[in-house]
Amino acid sequence: MRKKTLTFYLGCIICLSVSLSGCLSNSTSTTMQHPKTIKIGVMYPTSGDMEHAGKNQVKGIEFAAKLINEKYDLAIPLAKGEGLPNLGGAKIELIIVDSEGSPKEAVAKAEKLITEEKAAAIIGAYDSSNTAAASQTTERYGIPFLNAESTSHHLTERGYKWFFRTNADNELAAMGVFDFFTQLDEDHAVKSIAFLHDQSEVSQDFADAQNRLAEKSGREVVSDRLDSNQLNFGALKLKEADPDVITMTTLRSAIQFRQTANQQSYSPNAMIGMSSGLETSEETLGKEAEGLLVSAGWSKELLGKPLINKVNALYKAETGEELSGYTPHAITGMLVLADAINRAESIDSDKIRKALLATDYPADSLIMPWNGVRFDQDTQQNKSASNVLLQVKDGTEKLVWPFDIATEELVWPLIPAEGGS
Structure with missing residues (x-):
């Protein structure tokens, strides 16, 4: 009887050992299984009217993926290793599609990236109207969409769960300009403002934001609307009112108004373009642009920062071009998205979304002039994004604000242009 009992217990022990061994083996296998590549959908207008800008954005995304997939001595998360370490070194695989600058095509391409390509997330789509259309599709499917350059304030006010934006929107750009006003000394105090904006969506975005900020700060608004066929009337009206500063939607429109x-x-005291609106160069910035200011998301004047200079050198070696325009935005957006996927340790949409919401990307790891990347928990707008102010001097744009990183001293008020007074 004792022999049978002993045999029974030995059998149980052996069975239990085999069972535990199998469980441990399966558990280890499960935790070690990671995809070799992580598919990211990349949507930009690489044909049509915005082809040049779209192709530049794609170059930036491809460069960022290279920084992640290969090893670089850079103080940027994921650059020092190869691939995503928390996913077993999985590499970023870009699935690039052309929106053709059409909202309808953006919807179709977003659907393709999700249903056919099985993209874990999508980044794009440059123009605000295309971004709005594509993100409607990702919202419907529950796929993270990261936008790196569209500026319409409306995009993060739709109550969407899956839409995230890293760059400053028009509201944040306007807030930056008003912060600049606050930091001016008493001799240059801005007490009265004229907003000259047309009926376009971006213009209304700026006008609405600036009216709110002016009211909050107690500044007088002299004018807030001007159509292109009213330039002569507007100039006469403002000459009489003589506001401390005039803001317009773009630097291009500010140049046109100054000519009139x-x-x-009439020589305004100061003029600010809330965005560029042109390909700025010594050829395009003539005497009428001299002294004008423009709010910008990035500037080559930032190349004095060691990290930005180093990344620029790598980018130039890779593409033959220097960083410019919105390309740094695209690079930053891709790095932030990849960092979130790595922290999620998964391609599960919910986990990626939670990781994006928890993002705390430090300023010293950015090639942007921001205080970091931290998404608002309700709107998913990067609340740490901001613009800089550039001033045209001798035909080129110089960084004059924030004052602590300025490369040139601000000239204020404007030196009258030829013909002004």
Whole structure:
């Protein structure tokens, strides 16, 4: 009887050992299984009217993927290793599609990236209207969408769960300009403002934001609307009102207004374009642009920062071009998205979303002039994004604000242009 009992217990022990061994083996196998590549959908207008800008954005995304997939001595998360370490070194695989600059095509391409390509997330799509259309599709499917350059404030006010934006929107750009006003000394105090904006969506974005900020700060608003066919009337009206500063939607429109103002012998105290609106160069920035300011998301003047200079050198070696325009935004957006996927340790949409919400990307690891990347928990807008102010001097744009990183001193008020007074 004792022999049978002993045999029974030995059998149980052997069975239990085999069972535990199998469980441990399966558990280890499960935790070690990671995809070799992580598919990221990349949507930009690589044909049509925005082809040049779209192709530049794609170059930036491809460069960022290279920084992640290969090893670089950079103080940027994921650059020092190869691939995503928390996913077994999985590499980023880009699935690039052309939105053709069409919202309808953006919807179709987003659907393709999700249903056919099985992209874990999508980044794009440059123009605000295309971004709005594509993100409607990702919202419906529950796929993370990261936008790196669209500026419409409306995009993060839709109550969407899956849409994230890293760059400053028009609201944050306007807030930056008002912060600049606050930091001016008493001799240059801005007490009255004229907003000259048309009926376009971006113009209304700026006008609405600036009206709110002016009211909050107690500044007088002299004018807040001007159509392109009213330039002569506007110049005469503002000459009489003489506001401390005039803001316009773009630097291009500010140049046009100044040309008209000169004909009326009127030289504004200061003018700010809330965005560029042109390919700025010594050829395109003539005498009428001299002294004008423009709010910008990035500037080559930032190349004095060691990390940005180093990344620029690598980018130039890879593409033959220097960083410019919105390309740094695209690079940053891709790095932030990859960092979130790595922290999620998964391609599960919910886990990626939670990781994005928990993002705390430090300023010293950025090639942008921001205080970091931290998404608002309700709107998913990067609340640490901001713009800089550039001033046209001798035909080129110089960084004049924030004052602590300025490369040139601010000239204020404007030196009258030829024909002004």
